[in-house]
Amino acid sequence: LREALRRVPDMDRALSRLALDRDGPRDLAAIRAGLDQAGQIASVLTDAPPLLAKAAQALVGHAPLVTLLNQALVADAPLLTRDGGYIASGYDPDLDATRALRDEGRGVIARMQAEYVEATGIQSLKIKHNNVLGYFIETTTTHEDRMRAMPEVFIHRQTTAGQVRFTTLALSDLETRILNAGNHALEIEKRHYSRLKDQTLAHAAAIAQAARALAEIDLAAAFADLSAGENWCAPLVDDSRAFRVTAGRHPVVERALRGQGQPFVANDCALTDRETPALWLLTGPNMAGKSTFLRQNALIALLAQAGSHVPATSAHIGLVSQLFSRVGASDDLARGRSTFMVEMVETAAILNQADDRALVILDEIGRGTATYDGLSIAWATLEHL
Numbered sequence: 001l002r003e004a005l006r007r008v009p010d011m012d013r014a015l016s017r018l019a020l021d022r023d024g025p026r027d028l029a030a031i032r033a034g035l036d037q038a039g040q041i042a043s044v045l046t047d048a049p050p051l052l053a054k055a056a057q058a059l060v061g062h063a064p065l066v067t068l069l070n071q072a073l074v075a076d077a078p079l080l081t082r083d084g085g086y087i088a089s090g091y092d093p094d095l096d097a098t099r100a101l102r103d104e105g106r107g108v109i110a111r112m113q114a115e116y117v118e119a120t121g122i123q124s125l126k127i128k129h130n131n132v133l134g135y136f137i138e139t140t141t142t143h144e145d146r147m148r149a150m151p152e153v154f155i156h157r158q159t160t161a162g163q164v165r166f167t168t169l170a171l172s173d174l175e176t177r178i179l180n181a182g183n184h185a186l187e188i189e190k191r192h193y194s195r196l197k198d199q200t201l202a203h204a205a206a207i208a209q210a211a212r213a214l215a216e217i218d219l220a221a222a223f224a225d226l227s228a229g230e231n232w233c234a235p236l237v238d239d240s241r242a243f244r245v246t247a248g249r250h251p252v253v254e255r256a257l258r259g260q261g262q263p264f265v266a267n268d269c270a271l272t273d274r275e276t277p278a279l280w281l282l283t284g285p286n287m288a289g290k291s292t293f294l295r296q297n298a299l300i301a302l303l304a305q306a307g308s309h310v311p312a313t314s315a316h317i318g319l320v321s322q323l324f325s326r327v328g329a330s331d332d333l334a335r336g337r338s339t340f341m342v343e344m345v346e347t348a349a350i351l352n353q354a355d356d357r358a359l360v361i362l363d364e365i366g367r368g369t370a371t372y373d374g375l376s377i378a379w380a381t382l383e384h385l
């Protein structure tokens with residue numbers, strides 16, 4: 001399942017680009033690939049729990065659109081419609097015939113170049129193309145006299161620092177036929193692309209539902225993979241005022257320490273109202289882990305309410321209405337705010353907005369001013385909370 005999810009492109013982004021007319025063939029290809037993977041993922045979730053089974057229902061029913069896009073689009077679609085080459089061979093016989101004429105013309109150009117090389121004896125003679133002159137015959141200025149010796153065949157077009165360019169009536173006629181075939185093929189492709197886009201947008205609501213379902217399944221699979229690999233536990237989440245975490249860990253710090261071959265020291269936290277104080281004041285030396293402890297408990301509360309397992313041996317989390325964090329120190333010079341001012345504004349916002357079910361973590365309140373003033377601010381904040 002995880003491997004299949006990794007192959008799902010960003011269908012939401014592709015659908016938005018199609019709706020906003022900022023699209024290209026790759027967006028249709030992304031829709032095709034996403035819906036194709038969605039069908040395969042749905043077949044894996046036949047015995048899934050109710051929530052995942054409900055999400056899987058949005059992944060089926062897209063086979064006709066996937067079949068159409070598979071028939072119409074090449075496997076590796078270009079970025080822009082003007083590039084051409086995105087409608088698959090065999091989808092439209094008229095397009096195939098026009099492409100054959102265009103490609104045959106390129107072969108004729110190569111044969112014409114060989115004839116001119118033989119006629120002039122100039123091995124470096126090339127037939128090239130640019131957007132200004134179209135097709136032209138190019139050789140070095142050292143062979144200019146030999147080319148000008150046949151004015152009835154070679155018509156001078158341009159001379160540059162080291163090159164001289166000619167054309168012929170036959171080359172001009174062939175260029176017209178090739179360009180017409182190329183432009184006609186591109187117009188046919190654009191018409192097909194427009195119809196495919198309209199047919200895809202007609203299913204926009206169903207595609208959006210499938211994309212959301214894939215996101216939900218991806219989230220659940222990621223949570224499950226993380227829980228199994230990191231030995232997380234299923235928390236008890238209810239409407240109580242409980243907050244009990246046994247052997248809690250900070251998931252990011254734990255992973256970093258593991259990479260260094262060091263263990264993470266787990267910590268308990270008990271803030272259950274009426275059983276223990278609903279406020280903890282942490283003190284200790286620098287590098288003791290105070291900030292890590294603050295953040296890990298906020299992360300555990302967030303993960304629990306997101307429906308994830310949590311990095312702990314056990315956890316009982318009452319629903320938290322708000323999560324406030326005043327951690328770190330930074331200024332806001334663009335708005336004329338010092339580090340201390342930013343800290344005070346954020347602390348005031350927390351004290352004014354936090355209700356009795358809010359979880360608040362504050363790290364070194366008052367650090368940005370004098371010791372006595374900082375102590376007074378921290379004391380008053382604690383009393384208010």
